[in-house]
Amino acid sequence: MRLQHIRGRRTTAVAALLTMALAVPIAAQATEDSGPHDSAAAKAAAEIPRQYRVTGPDSVAERDRLARLGVSLDEVAKKSVVITADSAQLKKVRALGWQTKSLGGPPARDSSGKKVRPGVADFPSDDSGYHTYDEALKAIDEAVAAHPDILSKQVIGKSHEGRDLLAVKISDNVKDDEDEPEVLFTHHQHAREHLTVEMALYLIDEFGGKYGSDEAIKKAVDGREIWIVPDLNPDGGEYDITGGEYQMWRKNRQPNEGSQEIGTDQNRNWDFKWGCCGGSSEDPGAEDYRGAAPESAPEVKVVSDFVRSRVVGGKQQITAAIDFHTYGELVMWPWGWTQDEVTDGMTQDDIDTFKAIGKDMAASNDYTPQQDSALYTTDGAIDDYLWGDQKIFAYTYEMYPGDSGSDGFYPPDEVIEKETARNRESVLKLLDNADCMYKAIGKEDQYCK
Structure with missing residues (x-):
C-alpha cells in the first residue's frame, strides 16, 4: 500500500x-x-x-x-x-x-481561488500534495494497518499545544526489543520545513511497502530497528499554514514568560553545549532563540527522553541518526559549537568516521558534505547532543532546494516524490554502517569486536 x-x-x-x-x-x-x-x-x-x-x-x-x-x-x-x-x-x-x-515573502500558490478560513491550517491549494498534521497521522495509521508485522507506532509525548508526538518503529519483529543496532530519523524541527515530513512518510512507505520485494529494504528491516519521528514541531507546522498561506514561521509555539514573543528554536534547545558559544540567542524574539533552559521546549524534552530510554543495560542502542531539514542540499556532521574537529569527545578516528560515511552518503544524493560549523556556529543542536551526550553518529541533512531561487523553504509539491526518493540510497548506506560505524575507516576490529 x-x-x-x-x-x-x-x-x-x-x-x-x-x-x-x-x-x-x-x-x-x-x-x-x-x-x-x-x-x-x-x-x-x-x-x-x-x-x-x-x-x-x-x-x-x-x-x-x-x-x-x-x-x-x-x-x-x-x-x-x-x-x-x-x-x-x-x-x-x-x-x-x-x-x-x-527576496519577498513566501509564495501564494493558490490558483483555485478557494480561500481557507482564517485560523484553519491547510496548505495553499496548489501545494495540496503536502500533508497537514492530521493527514500525516492518517497516512501513518494506514501504513501501520497495512504492514503490522513490521510497522508499529507509539505516542512518545505531547507538543506544547497537546498534539501527539509519534515514533514509528520498523523492524522484522516489530513487537520485540531485539538486540539489533537502532537508527533514528527525526523530522520537522523547524516549522516551515514541510518537505521533511514528506521525507518521513516516504521512508515509512518505502520500508513498509517494499519489504517483500526489495532486497536492500529487507536487509535493513531484518537487521536493524528503525525509529522515525515524523514531526517534532506539529504546532509550528500547523501555524505556518494558517489560513492557507505560508507564514515563514520557524520556531515552536510555546509562550515565553515575561515576553510577548512566541516560540523556541528547537534546534538550539538540546542539552549539549546549550548557549555556550554564541551559536544561539537569549532574546525570545530572535529566530534562533534557545529557550529558557536546555530541553525547555516540550518537544525537545520528549525526544530527548525517548533517546535516553534506548539505553539498555548501560548501552545506547541507537548507533546512528539523521535529522532532516531544508534547505541547502547538505550532509553535515558535528561539531556545530566549534570550528575544531578533534576535541574532548571527538577523536581523530571519530571525525574520520563521520567524514567517510558523510561523504559516501553525499555522493549518492549529490549533496555537499561538511562539518556543521563550516556555515556558522550553532550550539544546542540535535546532532551535537546526540553525539556529545549519547555517542550516536548523528548527521543533519539539508534537503532540496540548493538555494532560495527554487522557492527556498516552500518548494512546490511537484518535487516531493523526486526529492524524498533522492535520499533512499544515502539512508540505506547509513543503515548498512549502523552495526559498526568505524568499519567505514577500516577499524571495526578495534572498536566493534
Whole structure:
C-alpha cells in the first residue's frame, strides 16, 4: 500500500474573505521594503518575517556576527547570506553597513481561488500534495494497518499545544526489543520545513511497502530497528499554514514568560553545549532563540527522553541518526559549537568516521558534505547532543532546494516524490554502517569486536 503524496483538492466552504492583516503580506511580496508604514495593516505586515540577501559577510566570524542580531541564516554563499528577518532585525543588519535586498515573502500558490478560513491550517491549494498534521497521522495509521508485522507506532509525548508526538518503529519483529543496532530519523524541527515530513512518510512507505520485494529494504528491516519521528514541531507546522498561506514561521509555539514573543528554536534547545558559544540567542524574539533552559521546549524534552530510554543495560542502542531539514542540499556532521574537529569527545578516528560515511552518503544524493560549523556556529543542536551526550553518529541533512531561487523553504509539491526518493540510497548506506560505524575507516576490529 503506497502513501499518496498528492492529495485530493478539498472543497472547503468559505463564508468570508481573509482579513486585511493576512492579505497584505501577499501583496507586499514583490516589493522592496520601503519607508514608514502608513496603515495598521502595513505595520502588521512588517512583522511577518521575510527573506533578504545580505551582501558582505564572507567568513564564519562575520556570519556569526550577523546571526547574533536574531535573524536566521538560511543560505550561505561566498560573499553573501540569505536571512529571515523582521523589520526590527533588518534595521540592525543595515546599521552594520551591510547591503540588503528583499527576496519577498513566501509564495501564494493558490490558483483555485478557494480561500481557507482564517485560523484553519491547510496548505495553499496548489501545494495540496503536502500533508497537514492530521493527514500525516492518517497516512501513518494506514501504513501501520497495512504492514503490522513490521510497522508499529507509539505516542512518545505531547507538543506544547497537546498534539501527539509519534515514533514509528520498523523492524522484522516489530513487537520485540531485539538486540539489533537502532537508527533514528527525526523530522520537522523547524516549522516551515514541510518537505521533511514528506521525507518521513516516504521512508515509512518505502520500508513498509517494499519489504517483500526489495532486497536492500529487507536487509535493513531484518537487521536493524528503525525509529522515525515524523514531526517534532506539529504546532509550528500547523501555524505556518494558517489560513492557507505560508507564514515563514520557524520556531515552536510555546509562550515565553515575561515576553510577548512566541516560540523556541528547537534546534538550539538540546542539552549539549546549550548557549555556550554564541551559536544561539537569549532574546525570545530572535529566530534562533534557545529557550529558557536546555530541553525547555516540550518537544525537545520528549525526544530527548525517548533517546535516553534506548539505553539498555548501560548501552545506547541507537548507533546512528539523521535529522532532516531544508534547505541547502547538505550532509553535515558535528561539531556545530566549534570550528575544531578533534576535541574532548571527538577523536581523530571519530571525525574520520563521520567524514567517510558523510561523504559516501553525499555522493549518492549529490549533496555537499561538511562539518556543521563550516556555515556558522550553532550550539544546542540535535546532532551535537546526540553525539556529545549519547555517542550516536548523528548527521543533519539539508534537503532540496540548493538555494532560495527554487522557492527556498516552500518548494512546490511537484518535487516531493523526486526529492524524498533522492535520499533512499544515502539512508540505506547509513543503515548498512549502523552495526559498526568505524568499519567505514577500516577499524571495526578495534572498536566493534
